[in-house]
Amino acid sequence: MMTMTEKMREQVKELFVNNEIKLFIGFEKGFTKFSRIPAFAENYDEAKKMIIDEFETPFLAKYLIRELEEVAAGIVEKSERVAILTRGCDYLGIRRLIVDNIILRENIVIVGIPCDGLIDVKKANKLLGEEAREITIDEENVIAKGKTENKIISKAEVVLDRCRQCIMCEPKESDIMLAEKTANVKKNKDYSKIEEIEKMSAKERYEFWSRQFERCIRCFACRDACTACNCRKCIFDITEPEMLEKTVATSEQFMFHFIRAFHVAGRCSACGECERVCPVDIPLGLLNGKLRKDIEFLFNVEEAGIPSEIEPLGEFKLDDPDEW
Amino acid sequence: MSVKFKPNIICFACNWCSYTGADMAGTSRMKYPATIKIIRVPCSGRVNPTFIMKAYQKGADGVLIAGCHPGDCHYNSGNYFAKRRFLLATRFMNYIGIDAKRLRMEWISAAEGVKFARVMAEFSETISELGPNWRAREEV
Structure with a gap:
């Protein structure tokens, strides 16, 4: 039986030979033995270094913006296609970008990988x-x-925390699938940590989050990694009006985290990439999770993580709850 | 000697209903506390939750958002969107430790000068009882 890596090479070769794609995005070995970093190949020879395994990998969907944004906006009049390795969570990210009209589906070749959780x-x-x-x-x-x-x-x-709450084990639609669906581990939505925080008193909650936020170095990695954060001009970068000031103070940290979390409310697909890239391990998943939990509870959304054409905060019903 | 705490309350009032309601209260010579500072916005849907955080940061002890009654919005649906947003924002602020009692949303129409004065007095009373807000507030 062929391994996924071999099968990927075969498929990529075919794609490049038929001139179907201009770029292939995958993973290669990083600086340490078990780290994986994004890799870009413009021809088959460059794609030979790429591998697929079950070690923790970065998200690739965000790179599609750079590659395809101009094509989708009609600035570049070429129908260039990009192939991308896609797990279920990556697929949600790609879907997010498509729904937001940042990129077009016909420009992407989704090379699907079934996934049973990545190893931490x-x-x-x-x-x-x-x-x-x-x-x-x-x-x-x-x-x-x-x-x-x-x-x-x-x-x-040893599976990654985010994989325990996975809502999509393999891409829902794909152009090429590298393996059959795996026998997937039963995963459950787990809001128990959030409920624990909800049970604390307001003072305890404030102290808890102050402790977390005070570590923040405002590197904006969480924003840069997130596919829902795809604004061309980010509110944190503009100085007029200056919503986020440069002072290092608890109040600014609260401001930053409130804005970041609320800007992805109803758009976050629970991939957990923000938490993974955070250099100081702030539990951002608990912020995004709370918003998802409330959206599901308040607006009768079945699964807040799956991107839909109309976002929960972009629509309303006449019978929305009334209590504040 | 103790000085009685005078709260700082920011009220975002929608141009079409609540701000006119405040006018109504004024022209009818009704009294409401001077602790309220009104900021006029085109619609309650204009109020970004970030504004509320900013208000707390710059020293507000309470924030009140006033808009048209559901169905009465000048722009048809602005207040419904606002409602959804604040349902979420209130819970989220509470979750990160900022007291939900300090945020209030009210529907006040242009004819409800009495209600405007009543709500302001009530809210000012609540905030006076809660005391000054130090959470997420800028250190000076």
């Missing part, structure tokens, strides 16, 4: 008690090799 190397290291030298992944287990001992860990233990 940090968690594996923690369980092993040292830096793993070798990690092998099979169907159900992860085998981490340390200096002297090996440890077999079940996949469910």
Whole structure:
């Protein structure tokens, strides 16, 4: 049986030979053994370095803006196509961009990968008690090799936090699918952490979030990684009016996080990329999750994470609840 | 010697109903507390939740948003959108620790000068009881 990487190379070769695409976006090995970084290939030779495995990967959907925005806006009169490796969560991001009219569906070739959750190397290291030298992944287990001992860990233990609440295990529509659907682990919407915070008193909540927000270095990584944050001119960058000032103060941190979270309210697809890229580990998922939870509860939306043509805050019903 | 706390309240009033309602209250010589500062907006749908955060940051102790009654909006549907937005924003502010009691939304029509004066007095009373807001407020 061919592995997904081999199959991907075969398909990419075919796409480049038939001159169907100008660019292929995938992953390659990063600076450390287990890190994966985005890779771009303009011909087949460049695509040979690309790999697919189950280590934590960055999101690729945001790169489509750079590549295809001008084509979609009609500034460049070429029908250039870009192929992109797509997991279920990436698909939600791509869908977001299509719904927002940033890119066009016909310019994208979706190369789908079924996914059962990505492996968090940090968690594996923690369980092993040292830096793993070798990690092998099979169907159900992860085998981490340390200096002297090996440890077999079940996949469910080392999967990324965001993958536990995954709402789409494989892209809903794809042009090329690299493997059959995997037997996927049962995943549940889990709002228990949010409910815990809701139960605190207002003072405790304020102190909790102050502690979290005070760490923020305002690097804007959460904004840059998010596919819902696709405004051409971001409110944080403009100085007239200056909604976010440059002062380093708790109040500004609150301002920043409030604006960021509320700007993606009803648009966030629960991919958890903001949380993953955060250098100081602010639980941004708890902010976005709260908004999703409330949208589902207040406006009878079944799944707030799935992008729809009309956003929950872009429509209204006459019988919306009345209590504040 | 203690000085009685005088709250700072920002009221975003819609041009067509609530601001005219405030006018009505004024021309009818009704009294309402001087703690309220009214900012006129074209429609309650114009009020961005960011404005509320900004108000708290710059020293407001309470924020009141007043708009037309549902169905009466000058722009047909602005207040329905506003309603959805503030249903979410109030809960979210409460979640990050800013007291939800400090935010209030009211529907006040152009003829309801009495209601305007009553709501302002009530809200001013509530905020006086809650005391000054230090959360998410700029340090000076």
